[in-house]
Amino acid sequence: MTYRAEQPNHSRTGEAERAERVGRVGRAGLTGNVGRDERAEREQAREFFAVRAADWDSRFPDDGPRYAEAVAALGLASGDFVLDAGCGTGRALPRLRAAVGPEGTVLGLDLTPEMLREALAHRAEAGLVNGDVCHLPLRDGTLDAVFGAGLISHLPDPPADLRELARVTRPGGVLALFHPIGRAALAARHGRELTPDDLRAEPNLRPQLAAAGWRLTHYTDTDDRYLALATRSS
Numbered sequence: 001m002t003y004r005a006e007q008p009n010h011s012r013t014g015e016a017e018r019a020e021r022v023g024r025v026g027r028a029g030l031t032g033n034v035g036r037d038e039r040a041e042r043e044q045a046r047e048f049f050a051v052r053a054a055d056w057d058s059r060f061p062d063d064g065p066r067y068a069e070a071v072a073a074l075g076l077a078s079g080d081f082v083l084d085a086g087c088g089t090g091r092a093l094p095r096l097r098a099a100v101g102p103e104g105t106v107l108g109l110d111l112t113p114e115m116l117r118e119a120l121a122h123r124a125e126a127g128l129v130n131g132d133v134c135h136l137p138l139r140d141g142t143l144d145a146v147f148g149a150g151l152i153s154h155l156p157d158p159p160a161d162l163r164e165l166a167r168v169t170r171p172g173g174v175l176a177l178f179h180p181i182g183r184a185a186l187a188a189r190h191g192r193e194l195t196p197d198d199l200r201a202e203p204n205l206r207p208q209l210a211a212a213g214w215r216l217t218h219y220t221d222t223d224d225r226y227l228a229l230a231t232r233s234s
């Protein structure tokens with residue numbers, strides 16, 4: 001995908017500010033240097049999702065149980081810090097909150113303010129940050145887990161972006177790359193062919209994850225679910 005320039009316009013909710021005060025969320029990345037091409041790609045993504053934000057949830061009303069299964073697969077514990085990377089309207093946030101309990105921290109981060117506005121209205125259980133997965137405002141090794149639903153195909157530089165997710169995750173932490181339908185079903189929905197170079201195909205994803213500091217531990221790609229789980233290497 002190609003994305004256009006964006007001046008970061010980060011807004012944070014109270015929980016995100018609280019996380020920063022207690023030293024778990026840094027400001028690094030909030031105004032970090034972003035090249036022109038990269039900014040262009042971000043802006044294209046933002047424009048694409050901005051116009052889809054208002055009716056996003058109503059387009060996919062039956063996905064709830066699959067999100068619940070994917071969150072359960074992360075194996076979160078009470079008190080964990082989990083990032084919903086590209087959280088969109090926050091469909092996963094209540095389930096992530098339930099999994100980490102009141103002592104845990106849930107941060108939803110998304111590039112598109114319109115998506116976050118929906119998340120803010122309906123999903124206030126988490127801190128929300130308007131930011132970029134490629135330049136996370138988090139210190140090294142902060143997270144116990146990352147949940148990324150429908151995200152990976154929108155990453156402009158997957159090797160670097162998966163490394164950035166690894167940077168902010170502690171050794172042994174877990175990454176879930178999820179989509180509520182599988183690759184073939186998604187390609188059919190979009191009227192395109194699946195190509196062998198699809199990053200989400202296991203033979204492509206496994207080495208990309210390994211190079212970025214992740215070990216693929218589980219892979220499912222069926223009509224009704226795509227789920228890749230990986231553990232942060234030490």
Ligand SMILES: C[S@@+](CC[C@H](N)C(=O)[O-])C[C@H]1O[C@@H](n2cnc3c(N)ncnc32)[C@H](O)[C@@H]1O
Nearest residue numbers: 049086087088110111112115132133149150154
């Ligand atoms: C397909 S939507 C999925 C939204 C949500 N995770 C869900 O499952 O409903 C992809 C989301 O990723 C966000 N996104 C795309 N590129 C991003 C980036 N570089 N950093 C943060 N969010 C990004 C988009 O704004 C959009 O909300």
